Amino acid sequence: GESVGLHLPTLSVQEGDNSIINCAYSNSASDYFIWYKQESGKGPQFIIDIRSNMDKRQGQRVTVLLNKTVKHLSLQIAATQPGDSAVYFCAETPRGSARQLTFGSGTQLTVLP
Amino acid sequence: EPEVTQTPSHQVTQMGQEVILRCVPISNHLYFYWYRQILGQKVEFLVSFYNNEISEKSEIFDDQFSVERPDGSNFTLKIRSTKLEDSAMYFCASSAGVNTEAFFGQGTRLTVV
Numbered sequence: 001g002e003s004v005g006l007h008l009p010t011l012s013v014q015e016g017d018n019s020i021i022n023c024a025y026s027n028s029a030s031d032y033f034i035w036y037k038q039e040s041g042k043g044p045q046f047i048i049d050i051r052s053n054m055d056k057r058q059g060q061r062v063t064v065l066l067n068k069t070v071k072h073l074s075l076q077i078a079a080t081q082p083g084d085s086a087v088y089f090c091a092e093t094p095r096g097s098a099r100q101l102t103f104g105s106g107t108q109l110t111v112l113p
Numbered sequence: 114e115p116e117v118t119q120t121p122s123h124q125v126t127q128m129g130q131e132v133i134l135r136c137v138p139i140s141n142h143l144y145f146y147w148y149r150q151i152l153g154q155k156v157e158f159l160v161s162f163y164n165n166e167i168s169e170k171s172e173i174f175d176d177q178f179s180v181e182r183p184d185g186s187n188f189t190l191k192i193r194s195t196k197l198e199d200s201a202m203y204f205c206a207s208s209a210g211v212n213t214e215a216f217f218g219q220g221t222r223l224t225v226v
Contacts, residue, residue: 043204043217100169103156
């Protein structure tokens with residue numbers, strides 16, 4: 001069936017290094033993609049989004065890349081900080097959907113001092 | 114900064130009992146959602162709500178579940194007869210429009226015993 005999944009369940013990076021978190025999706029009708037950050041005991045927090053008519057979008061210290069050819073999404077975090085430690089989910093929604101987000105299984109990012 | 118608020122933060126209930134989870138979405142938002150996250154698993158879509166009716170629902174959202182917007186500010190999820198497998202974090206979310214950023218609440222941890 002259609003699914004959104006993550007390549008790696010855990011990622012450890014040194015403070016100050018860049019982080020790259022990857023996500024694969026299989027629904028070719030996906031139209032809108034979002035990265036969420038979830039800290040322990042909290043709800044998902046929006047980081048950045050991208051629509052299918054774009055291949056790159058930048059925010060503050062974060063960049064999302066979308067490769068529709070291979071159905072791949074990545075989140076790049078520049079100069080990773082201890083506060084970036086969390087679980088990161090990619091999520092997608094198909095065109096025309098009333099926001100039925102499908103979440104991936106998450107990647108635990110740990111920032112090492 | 115506006116936020117989605119959920120009450121209670123933790124609800125313990127006996128199997129077979131009815132529970133109502135409450136949410137106050139962001140005031141100018143028009144789309145409302147419930148998601149759940151079983152411990153250690155991905156966030157799953159339950160239902161979306163717009164213009165006082167359900168827009169979409171997942172297979173999880175069976176006859177035991179219902180949603181309501183009883184007044185201009187609250188959005189509730191009712192589980193009529195809870196089962197052990199309903200134990201999860203339940204997240205409410207809202208967005209201003211379709212395919213725009215969804216803001217999540219902090220969640221209600223439901224424990225069915």
